[in-house]
Amino acid sequence: MRAILQGLDLVKSYGHGETAVRALNGVSVMFGAGEFTAIMGPSGSGKSTLMHCLAGLDSVSDGRVLVGDTDITRLSDRALTRLRRDRIGFVFQSFNLLPQLTATKNITLPLRLAGRRPDPQLLDHLIGTLGLSGRLQHLPSELSGGQQQRVAIARALISQPQVVFADEPTGNLDSRSSAEVLTLLRGITADLGLTVVMVTHDPRAAEHADRVVELRDGQVAA
Numbered sequence: 001m002r003a004i005l006q007g008l009d010l011v012k013s014y015g016h017g018e019t020a021v022r023a024l025n026g027v028s029v030m031f032g033a034g035e036f037t038a039i040m041g042p043s044g045s046g047k048s049t050l051m052h053c054l055a056g057l058d059s060v061s062d063g064r065v066l067v068g069d070t071d072i073t074r075l076s077d078r079a080l081t082r083l084r085r086d087r088i089g090f091v092f093q094s095f096n097l098l099p100q101l102t103a104t105k106n107i108t109l110p111l112r113l114a115g116r117r118p119d120p121q122l123l124d125h126l127i128g129t130l131g132l133s134g135r136l137q138h139l140p141s142e143l144s145g146g147q148q149q150r151v152a153i154a155r156a157l158i159s160q161p162q163v164v165f166a167d168e169p170t171g172n173l174d175s176r177s178s179a180e181v182l183t184l185l186r187g188i189t190a191d192l193g194l195t196v197v198m199v200t201h202d203p204r205a206a207e208h209a210d211r212v213v214e215l216r217d218g219q220v221a222a
Contacts, residue, residue, distance in 0.1 A: 001032030004195040005163050010063035012049050023049040025218040036196040038206035041215035051199045055165045056080050089156030089164040093171035095148045097140040104136045107154045118158055126154040129188050146177035166198040170205055182208045
């Protein structure tokens with residue numbers, strides 16, 4: 001399987017000297033094209049730190065992160081921002097929708113900020129598959145939690161990224177909405193051939209993944 005995302009011997013330390021804490025301690029992981037992976041572990045295991053480093057949201061103390069053939073640990077801030085915008089999608093627990101924008105404008109916001117127009121066919125496909133056709137002119141406050149997360153998923157996919165990072169995407173949803181959102185996320189990313197990395201503490205959420213990477217004390221345990 002072709003590697004879309006790799007973390008090689010990743011170390012992330014906070015602090016200095018005797019008080020230094022290693023959140024990641026030599027983690028190596030590989031994510032293949034079209035693969036849906038869940039990262040799990042107890043609180044403090046390093047799972048969120050790993051995701052932030054893989055996504056270029058935080059720097060590593062040592063090691064390399066490759067998105068395709070690009071070593072993002074060597075990019076300038078401007079180049080890293082461009083890579084995140086063009087090649088990475090994000091779905092967050094708190095949805096992160098702008099309250100004053102309609103569902104449609106929230107979905108297309110990343111492209112508008114980049115001075116690009118959405119692919120009409122992809123936009124229609126996302127709206128239809130995620131069941132948002134009747135909600136496009138609604139503000140976030142007029143949508144349920146599950147609907148808001150579906151808008152957030154469409155926003156993450158509209159720029160046609162290579163990798164989608166989902167950080168506890170069902171953390172604010174009830175069990176029924178969680179199952180619906182994860183089924184939709186799994187289905188539409190598989191349909192588009194995208195690689196998904198999901199951080200979760202919920203074993204039921206992890207059941208939707210192709211595999212689970214378990215972290216403990218900053219290292220891969222299983």
